Amino acid sequence: xxxxxxxxxxxxxxxxxxxxxxxxxxxxxxxxxxxxxxxxxxxxxxxxxxxxxxxxxxxxxxxxxxxxxxxxxxxxxxxxxxxxxxxxxxxxxxxxxxxxxxxxxxxxxxxxxxxxxxxxxxxxxxxxxxxxxxxxxxxxxxxxxxxxxxxxxxxxxx
Amino acid sequence: xxxxxxxxxxxxxxxxxxxxxxxxxxxxxxxxxxxxxxxxxxxxxxxxxxxxxxxxxxxxxxxxxxxxxxxxxxxxxxxxxxxxxxxxxxxxxxxxxxxxxxxxxxxxxxxxxxxxxxxxxxxxxxxxxxxxxxxxxxxxxxxxxxxxxxxxxxxxxxxxxxxxxxxxxxxxxxxxxxxxxxxxxxxxxxxxxxxxxxxx
Numbered sequence: 001x002x003x004x005x006x007x008x009x010x011x012x013x014x015x016x017x018x019x020x021x022x023x024x025x026x027x028x029x030x031x032x033x034x035x036x037x038x039x040x041x042x043x044x045x046x047x048x049x050x051x052x053x054x055x056x057x058x059x060x061x062x063x064x065x066x067x068x069x070x071x072x073x074x075x076x077x078x079x080x081x082x083x084x085x086x087x088x089x090x091x092x093x094x095x096x097x098x099x100x101x102x103x104x105x106x107x108x109x110x111x112x113x114x115x116x117x118x119x120x121x122x123x124x125x126x127x128x129x130x131x132x133x134x135x136x137x138x139x140x141x142x143x144x145x146x147x148x149x150x151x152x153x154x155x156x157x158x
Numbered sequence: 159x160x161x162x163x164x165x166x167x168x169x170x171x172x173x174x175x176x177x178x179x180x181x182x183x184x185x186x187x188x189x190x191x192x193x194x195x196x197x198x199x200x201x202x203x204x205x206x207x208x209x210x211x212x213x214x215x216x217x218x219x220x221x222x223x224x225x226x227x228x229x230x231x232x233x234x235x236x237x238x239x240x241x242x243x244x245x246x247x248x249x250x251x252x253x254x255x256x257x258x259x260x261x262x263x264x265x266x267x268x269x270x271x272x273x274x275x276x277x278x279x280x281x282x283x284x285x286x287x288x289x290x291x292x293x294x295x296x297x298x299x300x301x302x303x304x305x306x307x308x309x310x311x312x313x314x315x316x317x318x319x320x321x322x323x324x325x326x327x328x329x330x331x332x333x334x335x336x337x338x339x340x341x342x343x344x345x346x347x348x349x350x351x352x353x354x355x356x357x358x
Contacts, residue, residue, distance in 0.1 A: 049288065052296060052300060054193040107276070127286065139199045144200075
């Protein structure tokens with residue numbers, strides 16, 4: 001008929017997905033920048049106690065972690081059930097703490113060395129004996145700013 | 159010679175690859191920051207100098223045994239009662255001869271004020287559980303925080319926690335925060351642990 005005749009059937013036009021990769025990339029970059037990889041794999045049981053008066057540790061780069069607790073189930077055959085100290089990725093003894101403190105201090109800038117917080121992640125079932133020993137070692141190594149890692153709760157019970 | 163046509167690279171699967179990476183980072187990312195009770199250890203002292211004598215009335219004695227029982231000022235109490243007791247002690251009472259003494263101290267922004275000479279002495283056993291230790295620490299920190307909040311509210315019309323949060327923004331607030339801190343200084347002394355009573 002006329003030359004303005006519509007060609008064939010006109011369906012719904014497909015949604016343009018050309019911008020989809022851009023959106024995904026944006027999200028990807030966000031997570032890539034904010035992500036902090038888990039540096040250590042836990043070798044000890046670590047269920048920290050709960051407290052009401054907790055404060056946040058602001059600068060993650062200025063925190064060094066010391067884990068104390070029973071070895072996890074898988075390792076109990078080899079290491080027994082007595083509480084152990086884990087520094088970085090391995091079980092260590094009390095004598096290694098001084099060296100650990102030095103290494104953590106060395107890894108940071110001169111100005112930040114005295115601002116390191118030593119976060120004690122201790123399992124709630126641990127007895128105080130080993131914790132006190134660790135504290136004494138830290139004291140001798142001049143690592144005085146401690147954090148007892150706890151989870152926040154509204155109320156504590158007896 | 160005929161020009162060979164270069165076919166366009168198909169970028170359709172780019173989104174898939176990006177998705178894959180995105181999911182990887184979503185899973186591995188940890189957003190939570192560590193929280194906890196922040197404490198300072200005392201530096202190592204020379205043993206040659208004997209510690210200055212402290213009057214019994216200025217010391218609030220807390221003992222925790224291996225069975226996680228509390229003895230406060232010679233009285234057996236529950237951990238939930240500790241906060242109120244500690245608050246009463248830290249605040250002190252000038253009319254009560256068993257409560258801590260006061261020392262007139264000059265504090266910027268407050269002038270010369272009586273500051274109580276309280277010291278909390280905490281002693282735990284080697285067999286005390288870490289959970290109990292944290293509970294006691296938490297109650298003590300809580301007692302100080304509550305008193306500081308009350309005092310800051312009364313003096314500056316803002317709770318202490320708010321002063322701490324905003325202390326970075328102005329020097330005036332920081333000064334106020336320091337004044338409150340000086341009025342109720344946190345003095346928790348931890349004795350070297352002893353192996354007393356109770357089994358491990």
